[in-house]
Amino acid sequence: MTTSVQRAAPEDRARPAGFRGPGHVRNVIARRRLTDLLDRAGPRPLTVIHAPAGYGKTTLAVQWLQMLHARGATVAWMGLHRDDDTPHWFLTHLLGTVRRVLPDPTAVDDLLELIEQNAEDTRAFTLSALLETLGAHPGPFVLALDDWHLVENPEVHRALMHLLDLAPPNLAVVLTSRRRPRLPLSRLRVGGRLTEIDADVLRFDLVETREFLVELNGLRLGVDDVARLSEGTDGWVAALQLASLSLRDTDDPETLIRGFSGRHHSVGEYLAENVLDALPADLLDLLLATSVCDRLCGGLAGALAGRPDGGAALAELESRDLFLRALDPEREWFRYHHLFAEYLRRRLDRDHPGRAAELHRRASGWFAGHGLVAEAVVHALAAGDVDGATDLVEQHAMPLVEHSRMVSLLGLVRRLPPTAADGRPRLLMAVAWANCLLQRSDAAQAALDVLRAALPVDDAHDELHSEADVVQACIDVYGDRTDRAELLVRRSLDRSLVYRPWVVAVAANIQSFCDLHAARFELARERQRWARRFHDRAGGPFAGVYGRCFAGIAALSVLDVDGAERQLRDAVALAREMAGRRSHAAQLAGALLGELCHLRGEREEAQRLLVESGELGAESGVVDFMVASYALLARIRADEGAGDEAAELLAEGARVADRLGLPRLRAAVGAERIDQLVARGRIRQARRAAQELPTGADLDGGIAGRVDAARGAALAAVLAAEGETDRAAALLEELAAEARRRGRVREETELTVRLAGVLEGAARRLAAERTLAPALERAVAAGAPQLVLDGGRDVRAVAVRLRERAAADGTADPAADRLAALLDDGGAAPAAAAGLTAREHEILGMLGLGRDNRAIAGGLGVTVNTVKWYLKHIYGELGVRNRTEAVPHRSEAYTACSKSP
Known part of the structure; x- marks a missing residue:
């Protein structure tokens, strides 16, 4: 694009x-x-x-x-x-x-x-x-x-x-x-x-006035004339320049100098009239014709004035010192001094009523022909051509959307009168897409409703009706609803060879999302293999990144960790290449890649990716991204002993879930909170939290199952902590059996690990070993040992016994050795990187201004927990304990940072 x-x-x-x-x-x-x-x-x-x-x-x-x-x-x-x-x-x-x-x-x-x-x-x-x-x-x-x-x-x-x-x-x-x-x-x-x-x-003083008029412009003026001009213009530079232009062509400078009185704009008007009236008619016409534009080049000037030598004409204006200033060193673009431009426009309206509208139309055509759409729209509107301006916006609307330029599109639409898009289905469609992809669901739904009312129900508009259905399905999926999404995208998938690649690619992603939550994982992966050709032909990164992420989620769901890694790394690379390293697309894909790194036991890389993914705020994308950014990161922080930070991160996730109406996110962060409360011995508080968890009673089948599974696992944790181990074990066995029946391999493994922990806690050691052994083998073989390590202290104890038994039997397995290494280091936190970054210096500067963590987060556009993560590293690097001790280091820290390569 x-x-x-x-x-x-x-x-x-x-x-x-x-x-x-x-x-x-x-x-x-x-x-x-x-x-x-x-x-x-x-x-x-x-x-x-x-x-x-x-x-x-x-x-x-x-x-x-x-x-x-x-x-x-x-x-x-x-x-x-x-x-x-x-x-x-x-x-x-x-x-x-x-x-x-x-x-x-x-x-x-x-x-x-x-x-x-x-x-x-x-x-x-x-x-x-x-x-x-x-x-x-x-x-x-x-x-x-x-x-x-x-x-x-x-x-x-x-x-x-x-x-x-x-x-x-x-x-x-x-x-x-x-x-x-x-x-x-x-x-x-x-x-x-x-x-x-x-x-x-x-203001020019008398010395500067004389230097300007006599020495620079070569005017033959006496001391009294210079003093009179200096006093009459009050040192106003523009008036002195106009005076110098007028005095060049007069035989009676004293009369001209005495002829004006008053100050500022009255002087300017008087002198401007003298300057312009002395010009050849063609140059005056050129000045008036080109005054309607804020910037000019030779081609544009020629189009406005109807002459082939626009560049040469501008050069002559500049040579005459007619307030024309080059905007670039290449001297391609120019503008008039604001004061002079305002005067020219007033004179144009006075001497040629109605001509300005025609000049604006010419300017609009020239800018449109050179791909400068925003200026073309401005001039079309200035000419009173609302339809022409709307045509321009409509023509470029969907290319903007497909190339992730949604904000530019909505900015162009806001220039138009409020009802200009009514009756223009393609423009309304683009507005609906833009708001949908920016996750402004209310605005997207409003635009979609207006669009449907404007769309005739006939065969000629069949494709637009199908595309509107895809937009609706996209809004639904962002809201974590799949009840009608498959039906809405079916026609676009059936007509994939006829419809635009963009629409088909998004429809395929929505179908894959539905497949994920109906546990049709292989279908989701196959759908994405089929859709790759449409992703490659669709403009921009949006469809391709989401498609690869959904394929990665499907692979992780069946513990194909290597397959998931290929998809997610590809998604991150595509997002960074096409949308930028800090783009939402890159950070969304990065959150899922961070989750995968966590499963592999690569905790340092996982934490880095998850922290980066939250820098822009984690409340974007589908719920799967948010769960990684809130619940998983909170788990990692809690494991490192940062319980308060983890609790605040989970509370933030709960607020987002409630504000956006996302029960699955609410269940995920609530379940993680309960696990952390149980680990800290706060059983009564955990019980209250469990009672507040949402259920899947009013949700779609697949989404409902995920909500109920999270709720059930959390309730089992509370029951086990309360001594109700039989009830906890029975509940987990039921959930694991359901996950097994549905083919949710990862979920089954997680639940089985939990069950082993409950059995170990009840001193049922042999049952715990028998339960954990197949899950351990599956997790280690898949390259996801953290599934076991996340089970907690009791599960680790079972894993150690199993490992010791394997060693005594003389069996060896590289994957098992990897698990052994993780068990031996106890999940030590990653070493801090050397030196402070410029971002960390900025945080130090804000500490010096007395900002608290929430104010720093607002200033940086990140979450409070991200700020705390930075502060922890800053304190460690500076060897201090708190912000008071850190502030005096801010200048030297910055100096060291700015000198680093």
């Missing part, structure tokens, strides 16, 4: 490191007075240059940044646009800006992909990850944001404050704005972190 559907500013192309600011600005003087002032203050965390239009804010910023760049700083220049008033576009533009100047531009590629997939859930994480990247950058890094006044959205303001509050020592931000930014500047000033330049400082 191309990126043309985004607001692809001309500077969005990948470029080598360096200062990629605006092109050279003609006829400016060096603002040495002000650059010296900025140098004395130094590049503080925030420098704000604010004044009304035409005071030379951008020129000053560029001159100072060029000096910083010459001294070794990396400078990223971001010219803001009206689109940047939305968090999604702002983050997209920000990441693209940083990407252009990094030595390794791919360092932020995965973040660009990530914010397309679920902006609300990933903004804080994205900003924190960006800070981590910038903190690791060698040397100073300056981020310049030009025209900040275009940003009104409080969420964008919060994003900037996130960057400023948590900025590493090497990061400085420079803002230019027409007004004083609505940011907590006083707090920054008190901390010595702010430099502020306003209009009073920016």
Whole structure:
């Protein structure tokens, strides 16, 4: 997929490191007075240059940044646009800006992909990850944001404050704005972190006015004329430039100078009229025709003005100093000074009523023809062509969805009038898909309901009806419901050679999900082998990653661990390649791979993958992903002695389950909580928790069975702890028999291991050994020894006896040796990695601000338990016991981190 559907500013192309600011600005003087002032203050965390239009804010910023760049700083220049008033576009533009100047531009590629997939859930994480990247950058890094006044959205303001509050020592931000930014500047000033330049400082003094008019522009003016112009313009740079243009062609400068009075915009209007009235008619027409666009290139200018020499015409405008500024060093794209553009548009409306609409239509056509859809839509709407704008969005809607650009699509749709999509089934379908894949179930269902009402019931719309059924089934599956999903996708599967590959691929995944929970594991795997050709032809990673994950779950369910590993590693690789290393797809697949690593006994890798999978929040994907991210990670943390962290993780999982209405997740985290309470001797509390577990009474058959199995295993744990071992054993035997009947090999093994533990706890040692032996053999042979180790102390005791007996008999088995090694090390926690990461430095910085764990989690966009995981490592590395002792280390830790390779 191309990126043309985004607001692809001309500077969005990948470029080598360096200062990629605006092109050279003609006829400016060096603002040495002000650059010296900025140098004395130094590049503080925030420098704000604010004044009304035409005071030379951008020129000053560029001159100072060029000096910083010459001294070794990396400078990223971001010219803001009206689109940047939305968090999604702002983050997209920000990441693209940083990407252009990094030595390794791919360092932020995965973040660009990530914010397309679920902006609300990933903004804080994205900003924190960006800070981590910038903190690791060698040397100073300056981020310049030009025209900040275009940003009104409080969420964008919060994003900037996130960057400023948590900025590493090497990061400085420079803002230019027409007004004083609505940011907590006083707090920054008190901390010595702010430099502020306003209009009073920016005004040309008499010396600068003379240098500009006489020495730079070569005007023959006396001292009194210069003083009169300086006083009349009040040092307003734009007015002085207009005055210089007017004075070039007059034989009576004194009369012209005396002819205007008043200040600011009245001066500008007067002088602009003089400048434009003196131009040839074709150049004036070019100026007016091109004024409707925020940015211009030669081809666009020619299309607007109806002339073949657009590039040459722009060059002439620039040579005449008509406020045209290059946006890129290649001098491909330009824009007018804001003040001049506003005047041109007013004059266009005055002199040529109605012409602006036609010019906007031409601009829309040109942008659409060059794949710049967002700008094409903006100009179509400005021309009053709602149908044309809607056509453009509809044309690109499904390609955006299939390539995981759901947020971009919904952003384009929000530009349209609220009812523009009514009666457009294909656009409504794309909106339903986008919301469904972002797991906004209410919005997806609403779009689907509108779509069904708009779809005629006839053969011509048969495929759209089938696709709507697949969307509905997808919504159901995210809600962990399978009662109607198979029926909904059947027609799309039956007509796989006719329907679009995307629809067939998703339908196959939904059918596989239903097969999983009906214990048709081989059918699920076969379905995915059949569907691979559709995954490969469907756009984007979504269908392929889910398909491989479902095949992996099916393989694990029958303890084909090697087969599951092939599928899950393939899923992770595909997600990282097509959606980014930090994408939701990669983290969902990573959670399942973490579960597999846990079964293999690879605890360090399992924990790493599971912690990473929760960084964006674990409440996404189907329930199977969430169970791994909440229940399994909590089990691992509890085994390492972090009982409080495990309990909080399980409580968070329960809250998610209740909010989203997911009984299977509620049962899984509840059962894990009960196991942990029993292990800690809190039997009465475990009994109360067991009574609160959901049942499968009102659920689908397959889902109901999983809920009841989790509930039954938890009740057995409580019964055994209460001394009711016969009842506990009978319950587990019944559950294991049902799992065996259904072909749930993994579940049967887990239940059998539990049963062995109950028998051992009741001092029925021979029965425990007879029960565990086949399960032990099965788990070890499959390469999943952790199934046995998770049984707890009693099960380990049985396993040790069985192992000793095997050794006495002289039998040898590499898999058994692996289990022996795990039994011998007792499941020791993995060794901590050397050194602190930039992310951990960021957490140290937040500790220094007095943030508690929940505030840190919110700032980073991760869970509280993820923060605790980081803190544990930080304390260990620094050799401290708590946050108070850790805070003084934050600067030296960051320095060491930023110097590491």
